Amino acid sequence: MVSMRWTSQDLELLPDDGKRYEVVDGELYVSKQPHWQHQYICLELAAQLHAWSRQTKAGKTNFAPGVIFTEDDDVAPDLVWISRERLATALQVDGKLHAAPELAVEVLSPGMINERRDREVKLKLYSRRGVQEYWVISWQDKRFEIYRRENAALRLYSTLYDKDVLTSPLLPGFSCNLHELFSEV
Helix, strand or coil: CCCCCCCHHHHHHCCCCCCEEEEECCEEEEECCCCHHHHHHHHHHHHHHHHHHHHHCCEEEEECCCEEEECCEEECCCEEEEEHHHHHHHECCCCCECCCCCEEEEECCCCHHHHHHHHHHHHHHHHHHCCCEEEEEECCCCEEEEEEEECCEEEEEEEEECCCEEECCCCCCCEEEHHHHHCCC
16 A cells, blocks of 8 residues: 655645645645644734844844755744844745754644644654754643753753743853743743
């Protein structure tokens, strides 16, 4: 039996129905429209990253951009940060990134399938493709996991909670009080 490998071209044929369609290693992943709190966390974190980026002029933050690593690895992280230097070569005429951003962020959606996709499948993909940091956020548990590149792979560096302050060597001078980030959740 031959199994179908999904590609970026296949994604173009799917309906624009509010669902998020992604392909990792040729497998199709479909997500429902996100929960209000999911989007709120994305907005709050993006605002802080955007403010830091405007001040430092170091890079850009964006919501759910298309990131096409290969024809069968085509995803849309909830949030990315990419340096100006990398953006200059990664952003192609189709409006998608064709190289890894330095930072990818996923906010967990409820359900084991969604959690497995973000904690395992996308972690491996981002690790293989050169993402420098990967942040996985659980708004339900007010937990923030930081994965950093170590020996050519993303590894769990630390887990932060509501009372902690997020910093990153990738973003010198950036800090985010997680209590503020989670205060409306």
